[in-house]
Amino acid sequence: MSKEVEEFYIKLRDAAALILDGANAVLEVLGPPENRQSSAYDLAKIKWESAEGPKGVYEKSDDINNPNHKALLQDLQAHKGKMNIAGSFY
Numbered sequence: 001m002s003k004e005v006e007e008f009y010i011k012l013r014d015a016a017a018l019i020l021d022g023a024n025a026v027l028e029v030l031g032p033p034e035n036r037q038s039s040a041y042d043l044a045k046i047k048w049e050s051a052e053g054p055k056g057v058y059e060k061s062d063d064i065n066n067p068n069h070k071a072l073l074q075d076l077q078a079h080k081g082k083m084n085i086a087g088s089f090y
Helices: 003-030 067-078
Strands: 049-053 056-060
Touching: none
Parallel strands: none
Antiparallel strands: 049 056
């Protein structure tokens, strides 16, 4: 193998390692798949109200005509009624 070909493979290996490191960094920021919000809705566009129950304070929404709320409910149903998005439980 010529020196130029060997250097090319070394650079290719190093580039692949950089791409892998970058992809791993992005996945670490995103967190596990269950913590990712679906792009089908925006939680910030849902009107939330504070409430208190036997286990403490929580937020609820009665914004049933909001398309974001409807999409969240569909996503929640697809996850068997339990979801964790960015540290919040739904």
